Every structure is written in structure tokens, then in C-alpha cells.
Amino acid sequence: MTKNGVLKKSQWIAGALAVAAVVMAVLVNTTALGQYTWLRVLFGVSALNFTLRASVPLVLGALCGILCERTGIINIGIEGMMLAGAFAAFVAKVATNDWPLLASLLFGVAIALAVGALMGLLHATLSIRYRMDQIISGTVIIILAAGTSAYLFDRDAVAQGKFGPVRIPLLADIPVIGDILFQNPPITYMALLLVVIVHVGLFYTRWGLRSRACGEHPRAADTVGINVNRYRYLNTMLGGALAGLGGGFLVLEAVGQFQEGMTAGRGFISLAAMIFGNWNPFGALAAATLFGYTQALQNELLLAGVTQAPRQFISMLPYVVTIVAVSGFVGRVRPPAAEGKVYETEGSSE
């Protein structure tokens, strides 16, 4: 089939690009090639480190989207779920500032997960029980999170401490690669691990098979005794939790504090990563890395001052790449067939 052909080809291209990037990174950071400023901007350790950091929330957001949409619930509210998670993590952290640091941070993570899941529950309830249009319901989530967090935010509150890097023994000693991949704070590892977990879960377990059936052909799932709406509730909540974790990452690992609207469109870019990655966890990881890389590039270009282009143009880079990538690929990727459609039958219950 031609569609599969295109996707297979894009997997090859992504793989080839990744290998090329790794090779270049090793060369630039260990040989004389590192003298060239441009190459340092493109492949330096700091650019690649930045890439990873920038892509973590995108990966988590995209996984949220995948879980929801694979079961048939459209979720454009990732941005709101992420912001709610970030705010919740901040409040939890501030409230437990006098606890031991690790306990306080973990408490923050747990609360971010829980609040994200609650936002997911809200989205599922609005979409399934109250049959609200899922785009509207997602918008409600975004506005709710933005409004509530801005209203409740105490500007004097300060969170003390954040997650620091954890060295993975041996692996961290590999030159260059070790520096980039194996000296990261915990949520970063968690996000990468979750890509694998969601992939295996979706394609190799009972839960995943049933979830995908609900997103593709809910009636068929119903006729073999699967409670479609139960899976939709469950997965929207799980997805919400992951988006919440993405928000928690911003507060507890990246920035250390909360700022109003701090997700800054990451939820929407996650959505783009999900589509660009064809609703597959590894595809989403690749797309998120690409988008993260453009953010890194933006940063490095400004720092290195190697170009005369106005900084506004450079700041546009990540968004332009997102738009180009998504518009070039939409039509070739295939969303789950039943997404956005309420499943109603006489026998179905919630």
C-alpha cells in the first residue's frame, strides 16, 4: 500500500537522520571539527542536551494525545492538562517545602499526575456523559486551567529545590552520548521509558488491543463484550496523568518555579507531534525530538551570535518547522477511524 510505503520511508529517513546526528555529535565534540562555530551550534553537547530537555514535555503531551485518541476521544486540551499539572506540582511543592527534598518532589509528581488525571476525567465526562463536542470540551479544559491557575497563583510563593541529574553508572561514562543521554534528571528518564511502555501496552497487551478497537470500530468492540466507554474514561484519565506529568516536569525539573501560562503552547506542539508521529509512541518521540531540536537551535543561534538574521525570525523557527511538518504530513497519516464520535447503543453503559 502506498500509505504504508510513505510511512516506512519516513521511518527510514528518521532513523538515518538520527544516526547521522549521533555521528556528527561524536565527531564535533571529540575532534578538531569542534573548532567550527556552526558545527558547535548544530551538534554541540549543549544543543543536544537542550533538545532532550525541550522534548520531554512534548513527548509526554503526545503520549497523552495518543492514549486518548487511540480510544476515540479527541483531546485538544493537552495544553490545559499540562498547565494544571504544572500548577498542582508547584502548589504541592510549596506546601511541602519543609519536607526532605526528595519526598517533597515526589509528592509534587504524584499530585501533578493526580490533577492531570482529574482533568482527563473532566474531559471524558463532558465528552461521553454530556455528549459535548470534544473540541469544545478540550477548549473548556484549556481555559479552565489557564484561568484557575492564574487566579490562584500566589506570586510570593517560592518552591525550594528541583530534581537534579542522576548519573547512570557506566553508561554515563560513554563519551558525548553518555553526557547527553545518561546524566539526566528522573522525569526525563521516565518520559523515555514511558514511550516504550505505551508502545508495548498499545500493541502487545489486552488493554491496548481493546483500546485501539474502541478507537477504530467501537461497535465491533461492543459486540465482543467490551465496555467501550469504560476504556474511553480510563485512557483519557491515564492520558491526562501523563500530560500532568509533563507539567510537573516543567516545574519540578526544568524551571523550579511556576509562571503564568508557562506551558507556552507546548500542549499544542505535542498535538502536532502526535499527528506527525502518526499516533505511534515512537513516531511521536521522533517528532518531539525534531521540534525540541528546533527550539535548541533557536537558543544556540541566539547565544552564539553567528547570524545577522533578526532574532524574531530565529524565534519563529520551532513554530515554522511545526507547521511545515504537520501540513506536509497531514493526509498521509491516518487518525483512528472513530475518534471524536460518541458511542451510543442501548446496551452501552458508563
Next chain:
Amino acid sequence: MSEAAMPVLEARHITKRFPGVVANEDVNLKLYPGEILALLGENGAGKSTLMNIVYGLYKQTEGEIIVRGKPVEMSNPNDAIQLGIGMVFQHFQLVPVMTVAENVMLGSETIKRGLLDTQQVAERITELSQRYGLAVDPYAMVEDLPVGVRQRVEIVKTLYRNADILILDEPTAVLTPQEIDGLFDVMELLRSQGKSIIFITHKLKEVLRISDRIIVLRDGKVVGEADPKTATQSTLAAMMVGREVILTVDKDEAQPGPVVLDMQDVSAKDDHGQPALRNVSLQARAGEIVGVAGVQGNGQSELVEVLTGLRSLDSGRITINGLDMTNAGPRRVTQDGQSCHVPEDRHAYGMVDAYSVAHNLVLNTYFQPPFANGLTVDEQAIRRHAEDLVERYDVRTPNVSVHAANLSGGNQQKMVVAREFSRPVKLLIAAQPTRGIDVGSIEFIHQQIVAKRDEGAAVLLVSAELDEIMALSDRIAVMYKGEIVDIVPRNRATREGLGLLMAGAHSEEPAPVAGKAG
């Protein structure tokens, strides 16, 4: 089956009400071990509804279901599956983007160390398919499979769950005659192993051939039981419809006029890029019915799609009413070409499930007066039009604002036919126009097709039913492997002759085994 045996399944006083309709009323039915029970009835008589209740998808308003002597409460299909009930639906319930194995195990997965054990499921499928002669490849993607195979997958699905009460809702509607023979062999094998089968169909010949007992529903009520040994097609038809049905078509000699449809050397590819039509030339004149016969999957679907603007040509020319329609869009073909089209797959091309019956009935005219005035549509006019058509074409629906998805399968088909036949046209293209329709309505639709011809329209009739082709056509074109192997005048055509042509008698290669879905 012994008379003293306890029924494996019994429905007692089942009543089912939907808003505005009583789909089943005080229905009693018994199914004994090792028998094939045929359920007959007009479109909308309540057959599918009753079976959905037995399968736990719908909850009955009144009455009870008894399985092996015990009253059961079923809240969802899982309960039915646990009781050994399996159902093959009128509209297949398979996930297209999953493999056969995934579809079969869905809901009853085999797990090894927390993960799906696809290999074991595949082995089980292979074993079942060998035991019952249901050839399926466990690793094939369902979307790539022809309908005949999809149906085998559905049957394997029920057997995989160890069902010993099987419900087959119109399983033969979409099959080729060869596939039907295969299905009947499977059904007989299952019966010989003591399984019980409820078989729904509109084809009376099949009922007489395979069933042990016949129950007839009309308007949601059981109107009687018949014995296939003594019943005939006409007695069954009369029982179903409540009046005498004329099973043969009554028509005069054709009076062919000028050529309306002219296809010259048309070639086209199928969805997979393989040649589907090879240099097809065909003409249809005003006032004649040209039948297109052939085993499904020999290019008939592509022929219709090319003519209706749904598929592009590689080469050749199409002229309708003297206008060049080569690669014209559907709107131009229907408007300028003054043609209409009854598609073979009503769900994909004939209707919008989520629209009301009224809106479905103006899908190709909503932009014209009287339905459109300027920028808005006139809902009143649409409604009046719909009420008139529903009445004239006997579409059974509580009112014209219900969603088309809620109509029974045959009534959906009648709705499509009503829309297409109700316009004055010069060319009528009908693909499987009576698929899933009851005998009474077939009689009516056949009369309408002949009436269109007598009004001077050219009719192109594509049908998998040789009986239908023989009954209606004035000339019969036979397709094999994308070519028209011969065009025979009706008075020189015989079933045997056509059968040979359909098997490619003019060609050395063997006939294809299975049909391809539209």
C-alpha cells in the same frame, strides 16, 4: 433432533419497543440442538432486533430468554458469549486496520506473561479453519480481505469463543453463489456436530435448501411456522408479506431507441493499482435493460465506478446522451448526464448514517429548487418530498426525521432506491439493487426498473444474482477478469451458458476463486 429434546434457546413473550416503533411483539421462538432454524420476514419485521436481544446487545422491553432451560439476564454481549451464543452481524463487525488474529481474539484474548499470545491464537485459528473448511490467514489485515473472507473471519470468531448457538444475520446477502455453497457446507458440518444455527435470509431458495424449520415474522410478530419439506417459495412469500407475491417479472418486448450510454475501449485500475477493466466497450440504448453478469470481483464494481465518475479511466471514452463524460465528476454525470446510480455498497456510497431519512432523500438534489431557495434550504419542502417517497416506496420508518442508521438494513436500501428512482432520468445504473431486500419489495423494485425502461431510460443492471439478471435483462453482458467476454441477447441466454462464460469459457486461465468486495 429428537422431539423430546430440551430447546437450547427459547425466547418467551419478547416485546421490544423503540421510540415510535414496536420492533418485536410477544415473540415466542424455540431453537433445538442440532437444527438450522430459518427466520424469515419482510424488511423491518424485527429479525435483527430479536437476534440483538438474544445476543445481549439490546434489552427487551418485556419477556424472557431461556438458555438450556434456565432463564438468563443478559446485560451485554459478554453474558451471551459466556452462554455459548455467537453472532455474525448483517453488517460485519471487524476492525479493518487489525489482523484476522487480532479481530478473532478481541475480547477473549489469550495472554502469556502479560502480553498477547498472538501465535497461539493464530494456531487455534488455523486449526479451526482446517476443521471447518474456513480458509483464513491469521496474519492478513482485514481491510485487504474480500467480503467472502471477512465473513469466514466472523464465523471463526464465534467458533473461537466455543459458541454452540450461532446466529447468522443475512450471511448470504453479499456472497457469490460459490461462496454460498461453501457457507452451506460449513453450516451443515456445524449442525452435524450438534450446534444450533439461526439463519436469516431473504432468499427463499436458500431457506428451502438448508433449513430444518422456518419461522416467519411480520410486523414484529410471529405469524407462523413452516416445514421446508412441504413449503414452496410462493407459500413462504405469501406468509411473509401477507399477500400473493409474483415471483416472476412481467414485461413486454424491449423497444430499443438511440444509444444513451456508450463506452469505448475503457481501461481502468483497481484500488491496488492492478488492471481492473481491459478495453471494455459497452452500449446501452434507451428503452432496454442491459444486465452485467459475472462472478464478483471481475471488474463489475470498477465498471460502475468509472461510469459514475467515482474512478478515473486510464484510456477509452465514455459518452452519455451524446455528451463526453470521460473522467467527468459525479455531479456532472448525474446532472448533465441525467443519470442515477444505486451503489452496491449503500453504507459507503449511498447514504449518510447520521443524517435523517429526509435529508438522505435529497442528497443529490438539495441544491436545486424546490429544496433550495437562494442560500438556504427549505426544510418543509424536503420533508414533504420525503414523506411522499417513504409512502410510495414503502420505506418502513416511524417518521422521516429518524437517523438513517436506525432503519433496518433492507429499508435503508429502499430509501436509496427511492431517492435514485424518483428523478426523471435517461440512464439508470443499478448495482445490486435488491441486496438485502425482502421478496415483496424485490417485486416492487423490479417493476420500477421495468417501468424506467418503458419510460425510455437506458438501464444498466449489475447483479451477482443470476436469477435477477435473467428476469430483467434484454441483453446480458458477461464479465470475466476485467473484460466483457460476450454479450448475449436474453432469448438466447441460458443459465448454463452464462455460467460457463462467467467461469471464463473464452479464456484459458482458471476462474478466480473468491469475489472482491466493493
